[in-house]
């Protein structure tokens with residue numbers, strides 16, 4: 209473990225692509241300058257004794273979304289669960305700006321953002337404080353030589369097992385059959401998460417409280433099957 213969680217580990221492969229798209233518009237730059245400092249996690253400080261106090265007003269539960277992309281799921285969950293605090297992690301600037309706009313437009317007080325690698329946050333978080341964690345449609349890295357960059361692997365599952373509380377939930381989504389298999393193999397390496405599916409529909413159909421993301425829409429348009437995995441932490 210790195211001593212300073214704000215420092216990336218040098219032995220971790222980068223699991224994301226580009227961090228910047230087109231130049232930000234003046235409005236987007238203003239959001240980054242005015243809103244991000246207010247909602248950004250400060251990993252240089254130790255986490256508060258109660259994670260719930262990261263949010264004002266204080267929340268009853270803390271959830272974590274890793275790789276929120278355009279923020280559709282993160283914003284939806286924050287709007288529909290106002291008493292839950294959501295920590296969202298995303299290194300891609302355009303996605304971060306979308307979430308900042310959503311926070312402003314909907315006056316959301318229950319989102320905190322880490323605009324970088326989620327694994328920094330996993331190291332920073334205290335044990336067993338997260339009730340739900342989401343890793344939805346992580347970058348597929350389809351080329352065989354790139355597969356080692358896939359975010360969901362045994363190390364990530366181990367890190368999630370540390371922060372998710374017993375009885376908590378982990379949700380994983382992918383549109384790549386081979387990645388679903390990678391996920392299940394990584395989960396088998398830890399006996400902390402039990403797959404709750406009892407029938408095919410449980411992983412074929414997205415639960416009602418799991419809104420569709422833009423990435424999933426694109427996958428379906430292109431004819432790919434999506435997999436929705438829900439795991440219970442023991």
Ligand SMILES: C[S@@+](CC[C@H](N)C(=O)[O-])C[C@H]1O[C@@H](n2cnc3c(N)ncnc32)[C@H](O)[C@@H]1O
Pocket residue numbers: 223224225274275276277278297298299300303324325326327343344345346347348359421422423424
């Ligand atoms: C294929 S996109 C899917 C985005 C979103 N979850 C969705 O369903 O639309 C995967 C996202 O994960 C982000 N990502 C990849 N590695 C990450 C990491 N280590 N920490 C945080 N986000 C990461 C990428 O930047 C990208 O936006």
